[in-house]
Amino acid sequence: MAGNRTLTMIKPDAVKDGHIGGILSKINEGGFRIVAMKMTHLTTAKAKEFYAVHSERPFYGELVEFMTSGPIVAAILEKDNAVEDFRKLIGATNPAEAAPGTIRALYAKSIGENAVHGSDSDENAAIEGAFHFGGTETF
Numbered sequence: 106m107a108g109n110r111t112l113t114m115i116k117p118d119a120v121k122d123g124h125i126g127g128i129l130s131k132i133n134e135g136g137f138r139i140v141a142m143k144m145t146h147l148t149t150a151k152a153k154e155f156y157a158v159h160s161e162r163p164f165y166g167e168l169v170e171f172m173t174s175g176p177i178v179a180a181i182l183e184k185d186n187a188v189e190d191f192r193k194l195i196g197a198t199n200p201a202e203a204a205p206g207t208i209r210a211l212y213a214k215s216i217g218e219n220a221v222h223g224s225d226s227d228e229n230a231a232i233e234g235a236f237h238f239g240g241t242e243t244f
């Protein structure tokens with residue numbers, strides 16, 4: 106059965122360019138309830154841990170550098186079928202391939218600076234949610 110929560114991060118490019126409000130509007134219009142949210146600045150150690158699954162990929166160093174380049178907004182979102190529906194709302198990883206109207210089509214600059222993260226499975230949504238939020242920060 107599909108789970109009902111996913112983890113998103115509004116990435117440093119989108120925060121720096123003033124797109125927090127626009128992205129949160131798309132999240133609300135998409136029918137997601139925000140159950141946890143914070144603005145934070147990842148340390149190198151935390152960014153490496155979050156993206157450890159990509160540690161062997163050639164872009165890992167670039168990804169960690171980018172994700173620590175400025176503050177992010179992390180949030181847990183709730184909706185039926187949250188992981189899949191949120192990935193539809195954000196569009197393809199590469200904004201050049203993202204469907205019109207998706208968050209990445211609207212706000213992402215490149216495959217690296219791609220405005221938002223969305224969990225890729227229910228299992229990772231739970232791991233990533235617990236990475237950013239304790240039980241008393243989730244409502």
Ligand code: CMP
Pocket residue numbers: 159164167168198216217218219221222223
């Ligand atoms: P995200 O959904 O946060 O998950 C992994 C991230 O790695 C992805 O978004 C991109 O930001 C980044 N990424 C994936 N492929 C590349 C690539 N070819 N070059 C740089 N960054 C990439």
